[in-house]
Amino acid sequence: MDPHSPAYIDLRSDTKTKPTPEMLEAMMTAELGDDMNGEDPTVNRLEAMICDMLGKEAAVFACSGTQSNQMGLRSHCLPGDELLIHELGHIAMFEGGGPAILSGVSCRTLTGEKGMLNLDTLRGKIRADDQHLCRTRLLCVENTTNAGGGHYYPLDQLTEICDWAHENGLKTHMDGARIFNATVAAGYSIKDVCAPLDTISICFSKGLGCPMGSILAGSKEEIAKARRSRKVFGGALRQAGIVAAACVYALENNIERLQQDHDNARFLAEQLAPIEGITTNPAETETNLVFFDIHPDLGNAMQLSKALHEVGVGIGAMGQTRLRACTHLDVDREQIEQVPGAVREVLKAGLERFQGIATGPYARG
Numbered sequence: 104m105d106p107h108s109p110a111y112i113d114l115r116s117d118t119k120t121k122p123t124p125e126m127l128e129a130m131m132t133a134e135l136g137d138d139m140n141g142e143d144p145t146v147n148r149l150e151a152m153i154c155d156m157l158g159k160e161a162a163v164f165a166c167s168g169t170q171s172n173q174m175g176l177r178s179h180c181l182p183g184d185e186l187l188i189h190e191l192g193h194i195a196m197f198e199g200g201g202p203a204i205l206s207g208v209s210c211r212t213l214t215g216e217k218g219m220l221n222l223d224t225l226r227g228k229i230r231a232d233d234q235h236l237c238r239t240r241l242l243c244v245e246n247t248t249n250a251g252g253g254h255y256y257p258l259d260q261l262t263e264i265c266d267w268a269h270e271n272g273l274k275t276h277m278d279g280a281r282i283f284n285a286t287v288a289a290g291y292s293i294k295d296v297c298a299p300l301d302t303i304s305i306c307f308s309k310g311l312g313c314p315m316g317s318i319l320a321g322s323k324e325e326i327a328k329a330r331r332s333r334k335v336f337g338g339a340l341r342q343a344g345i346v347a348a349a350c351v352y353a354l355e356n357n358i359e360r361l362q363q364d365h366d367n368a369r370f371l372a373e374q375l376a377p378i379e380g381i382t383t384n385p386a387e388t389e390t391n392l393v394f395f396d397i398h399p400d401l402g403n404a405m406q407l408s409k410a411l412h413e414v415g416v417g418i419g420a421m422g423q424t425r426l427r428a429c430t431h432l433d434v435d436r437e438q439i440e441q442v443p444g445a446v447r448e449v450l451k452a453g454l455e456r457f458q459g460i461a462t463g464p465y466a467r468g
C-alpha cells in the first residue's frame with residue numbers, strides 16, 4: 104500500500120510524523136532573523152529554553168541529529184583521536200562514517216546489554232599515552248538506545264560511567280535523539296540525566312513531532328566550537344526560526360504525551376507476543392520502540408516487512424530476523440489494534456512469494 108494512503112499504519116519510524124495545524128501555525132507566525140549572525144529571535148528563544156531545561160550554559164540549533172552529534176564530537180576530538188561507543192550506537196553505525204570523514208576520529212565499538220555501556224565493558228579500554236596508539240578522548244552514550252532496543256539508562260549506571268570517563272580525562276557526549284522518551288519512561292529529570300554529560304544532542308524530528316531540527320547543548324566553550332563546525336558542515340541557516348518555532352511548540356506541548364506512545368508500544372508488544380512464529384518480550388518494551396523476531400522457518404525480517412507493507416502496515420526490518428515497530432503521535436490506539444491481525448494474516452498467507460529477498464538490511468555476507 105502507498106504509505107501516503109490514509110489507511111497506511113506507519114510504524115517504520117517516529118520520524119514519519121507530520122506537523123499538526125497548531126505546530127504549522129506556530130511556524131507561520133514565528134519572529135524571524137538571520138540565525139547565522141545570531142539574530143533569529145525564535146532560534147535564540149529555543150536555545151535559551153534548552154539551556155534552562157537541561158541546566159547547560161549554551162546550546163546551538165542544528166539541522167539533524169546526525170549533524171548535532173557530529174558537531175559534538177568535533178568539539179571534543181582532534182584528528183587521530185578515538186571515541187568509545189556501543190557497537191549498536193547510532194554515531195558508529197548510522198552516520199555514514201561521519202566521525203572518520205568529518206573529524207578524523209575512529210570509533211572503538213564495545214558491547215553491553217541493551218545497547219548500553221557499563222563499567223565492566225569500559226574498564227581497560229582507554230589507551231595508554233604512547234606514540235603507537237590513538238588518543239582515547241570521548242565516551243559516547245545513547246539514551247534511549249535505538250538499535251539497542253529503546254532502553255533508557257538507569258541514572259546510576261550513566262553517572263557511574265561518566266564519572267569514570269571524567270576521572271580518566273575523557274569527555275562525555277550523549278546522543279539524546281530520544282532523551283525525552285527516556286525522561287518520561289524513567290521518571291528522572293532532564294537536568295539530572297544531563298548533569299554527567301559534557302554535551303547532549305536532541306532530535307526534534309522524532310517523537311516530538313517536528314518536521315526537522317536538532318540541538319546540541321553543553322559548555323560555552325564547547326558550543327562556541329560547535330558553531331564553527333556547524334558552519335563548516337553546512338548547517339548554519341538563515342531564517343531558521345521557521346523550524347525552531349516548531350521545536351519550541353514541541354517542547355511546550357509534546358513531551359508529556361510521549362507516555363501515550365510508550366503505552367501503545369507496550370500494548371502492541373503484548374498483542375504480538377502470543378502470535379505463533381513471533382517472539383517478543385513485552386516487559387522489554389520500555390519506550391516507543393517495539394522489537395520482535397520472526398521464526399527463521401517462516402522467512403526473514405525483510406520478507407515480513409514487505410508483506411506487511413502490502414497490507415498497509417509499515418514496520419522496518421532491523422536484522423536477519425528482527426523487526427522494529429515505532430509508535431508516535433500520528434498513530435493512535437485504534438490503528439495499533441489493527442496491527443496484530445495484519446501480522447497473523449500475512450504469516451498465515453505465507454512469505455514464500457518473497458523468497459530470494461535479502462536478509463537483514465544492515466549486513467551482507
Ligand SMILES: *Cc1c(COP(=O)(O)O)cnc(C)c1O
Nearest residue numbers: 167168169170193249278280306
Ligand atoms: C534518529 C537518530 C539520530 C539522528 O538522526 P537524524 O536522522 O540525523 O536526525 C541520532 N541518534 C539516534 C539514536 C537516532 O535514533
